[in-house]
Amino acid sequence: MKIGTIASHSALNILSGARAEGFDVVLYCTPDRRKFYSAFGLADAIVEVHSFDEILDTSMEDTVLIPHGSFVAYIGADRILASDLRLFGNKELLRWEENRALKDRLMREAGLRVPREYASVKDIQTPVIVKTYGAAGGQGYFIAKNAEEAQEKMRPDQLYSIQQYVVGTKVFVTYFRSLAHDRTEVFGADIRYETDADANLRFDDTPSFIVVGNLPLVLRESVLAKYYQMGEDFVRGFQRLTGQDIPGPFCLETIIDRQQQIYTFEFSGRIVAGTNIWIPTSPYSYLQFGEQMWMGRRIAREIRELMEQGRLEEALT
Ligand code: ATP
Numbered sequence: 392m393k394i395g396t397i398a399s400h401s402a403l404n405i406l407s408g409a410r411a412e413g414f415d416v417v418l419y420c421t422p423d424r425r426k427f428y429s430a431f432g433l434a435d436a437i438v439e440v441h442s443f444d445e446i447l448d449t450s451m452e453d454t455v456l457i458p459h460g461s462f463v464a465y466i467g468a469d470r471i472l473a474s475d476l477r478l479f480g481n482k483e484l485l486r487w488e489e490n491r492a493l494k495d496r497l498m499r500e501a502g503l504r505v506p507r508e509y510a511s512v513k514d515i516q517t518p519v520i521v522k523t524y525g526a527a528g529g530q531g532y533f534i535a536k537n538a539e540e541a542q543e544k545m546r547p548d549q550l551y552s553i554q555q556y557v558v559g560t561k562v563f564v565t566y567f568r569s570l571a572h573d574r575t576e577v578f579g580a581d582i583r584y585e586t587d588a589d590a591n592l593r594f595d596d597t598p599s600f601i602v603v604g605n606l607p608l609v610l611r612e613s614v615l616a617k618y619y620q621m622g623e624d625f626v627r628g629f630q631r632l633t634g635q636d637i638p639g640p641f642c643l644e645t646i647i648d649r650q651q652q653i654y655t656f657e658f659s660g661r662i663v664a665g666t667n668i669w670i671p672t673s674p675y676s677y678l679q680f681g682e683q684m685w686m687g688r689r690i691a692r693e694i695r696e697l698m699e700q701g702r703l704e705e706a707l708t
Contacts, residue, residue, distance in 0.1 A: 392698070393417050393454040394691060397443045398424045399461035401662050401687070403431055404670055408687025409457075412695055417454055419446050447474050455479050455707060457690055459662050463489070479690060480639045482708040484629065484660035491524065491552055494658070501628030503621060503643070503655040507555035512542050518556040523549060529585070529600025554656070559648035562608065563665050566622040567689050568637045570705055571696035575626055577619045578640070578686065579673035580608040581665035605665040609674060617653060618643070625658070638706035639693065640666070640686055662686055 394409035396402050398420035406416040416436045420428055425437060440446065443465040446456070458478050462471060468489045472482055487493040498505050509515050515538040523531040534556055535541035545551060563583055567576045583605055588598035610618065626637055637660065644657035666686035669676070676684035684692070697703040 393451075394457060394694065395419065395451065395454045396457045396459060397446065397461060397465070398428050398437075399443075399465070400459040401664050401667055402428070402459070403433075403687075404667050404685060405457045405459065405662065405687040405690065406433060406436065407431075407670070408685055408689065409691040411688050412691035414691055414694075417451075419443065419449070444470065446476070451477070455694060455703075457662065457687075460659070460664060462661075477707050479694065479706055480661055480708065481635060481637050483633060483635055484637055484641075487629075488658065488660050497625075497628055497632060498655055498658065500632055501621075501625045503624065504652060506557050506646075506654050506656055509553040509555075512538050512545065512553065514538075515541055515553065518558075520554050520556045521545065522552045522554060524552065529588075532600060533597045557646040557648055557654045557656070559646040559654075562610070562645050562647055562653075563605075563642055563663065564610075564618045564622070564645065565640060565642045565663055565666050565686070566625075567640050567686070567693075568626055569693055570636060570638050570702065571693055571700060575619075575622045576679055576689075577615065577622055577675055578689070579666060579669045579675055580610050580615075580618070581605040581668055582608050583665060602664070605668050607668045614647070614651075614653075615675075621653070621655070636705075639690060662690070 393415045395417035396405045398418050402418060406418060409416045417438055418428055418433050418436050419440050420437045422439060428437060447470060456476055456478050458480060468485050472485060487497050518536050519541055521533050521535060521541055533544050535544060561582055562580055564580045565578045567578050569576060584603050585600045586603050588600050621643060625643065629637055640662045642659040642663040643655050645653050645655045647653050670685040672683040672685060694703065697706055
């Protein structure tokens with residue numbers, strides 16, 4: 392059996408981990424990226440495609456695909472959901488992630504503290520971040536101090552979600568849910584560095600939130616314990632709502648305010664690029680395994696253990 396992915400996002404992380412666990416790997420790669428990925432020793436694994444959505448029509452019976460952030464961006468959640476790709480993880484969670492109402496419902500069911508949502512401008516009582524629907528990378532978002540300012544900036548033809556603006560430190564925590572061990576592992580934390588919200592334009596009211604890279608973060612141990620519980624609660628919440636599990640990696644995207652309250656404003660139901668900083672290991676995964684364990688390897692290890700238990704299908708949706 393092979394482990395495969397598309398050439399973007401965290402592909403190097405995923406495929407190096409699969410190789411470390413003894414799997415053959417396959418990288419679906421567009422011609423413009425071939426040289427870059429070959430430079431990392433992946434030349435013999437490359438299958439060239441002209442666009443990533445070609446994988447929808449590619450026969451890959453003996454391959455498990457590891458979805459990452461670029462899958463939705465390049466192929467689209469609808470087409471992924473309708474496909475019979477053998478994906479590691481839960482496709483249903485993609486739907487909950489894509490839809491703001493479902494996303495909110497899941498975070499609330501999990502008992503996570505979420506920023507206040509204002510149904511209408513009239514209700515605004517705090518500074519707000521106003522989010523356009525379907526925006527990627529925070530494009531078109533703006534910040535307003537109060538209702539009047541928000542009203543001035545909103546366009547009548549646009550759908551918005553109006554959220555309490557939480558002032559604090561952004562913390563992204565990644566987890567790994569293991570079916571083989573029936574446990575939720577807290578894997579690592581990072582800070583996403585965003586242009587130009589994190590640069591020198593802090594007072595800009597329409598900052599951009601395009602991710603430039605990720606910085607490693609080691610949490611205070613007492614805070615880590617809270618996040619551990621939040622990860623467990625997230626899994627239980629999803630189980631209650633859908634009767635399904637979340638095999639593999641997921642991430643909670645949070646802000647800690649000055650009262651040390653943790654607000655979760657977003658989640659990802661798959662590997663996030665923030666785990667790329669934890670190659671070859673994160674401190675937490677090292678503590679858990681006593682050996683170097685990065686996310687790509689952790690995924691492959693789970694696949695191998697589930698195969699040994701004859702349960703791999705449970706983790707493929
Ligand atoms: P989507 O994944 O839905 O396309 P996105 O990832 O582009 O959204 P968000 O994650 O919602 O956008 O937000 C982008 C950035 O905006 C965050 O990384 C964070 O810096 C900031 N942000 C989002 N919500 C809040 C909030 N309630 N308070 C303060 N800052 C926020």
